[in-house]
Amino acid sequence: EINILLKESISKAWSIKRKMVGVMNEELFEIEEQLIKRNFNIIKLLGAGSGGYFLVSYNSQNQLQRKMDFEKICFQIKKVEIDHVGAVSWSI
Numbered sequence: 001e002i003n004i005l006l007k008e009s010i011s012k013a014w015s016i017k018r019k020m021v022g023v024m025n026e027e028l029f030e031i032e033e034q035l036i037k038r039n040f041n042i043i044k045l046l047g048a049g050s051g052g053y054f055l056v057s058y059n060s061q062n063q064l065q066r067k068m069d070f071e072k073i074c075f076q077i078k079k080v081e082i083d084h085v086g087a088v089s090w091s092i
Contacts, residue, residue: 007043007057014044031075038066055080 017023024032028045031054035042040056047053056077058066067077078089 010044010055014042017045034070034073034075038069040066 023045032042035054035056040058043055043057045052046055070077078091080089
C-alpha cells in the first residue's frame with residue numbers, strides 16, 4: 001500500500017537525519033524518549049534548527065488516553081491528514 005511505502009521512506013530519511021550533528025538537542029531527546037515510552041512511532045522531525053514537531057503515528061485503542069497524558073505534561077498532539085494537497089493540520 002502506498003501509505004506504508006510513504007511511512008517507510010520518511011522513517012528511513014529520519015533515521016539518517018537524526019544521526020546528523022545539530023539536528024537533535026536535549027529537549028528533543030527528552031520528547032523522543034517520552035513518545036517512545038508511550039508507544040508512539042516516531043516517523044520524522046519536521047522543522048529546522050534543533051526544533052520543530054515530531055511526526056508520529058499511534059495505532060491503538062487508547063489513543064485518546066495517550067493524547068491526554070501528553071497534554072498533562074504540556075505537549076500538544078494534533079491530528080494530521082495527508083491527501084493529494086499535502087499535510088494539513090486543523091486546530092479548534
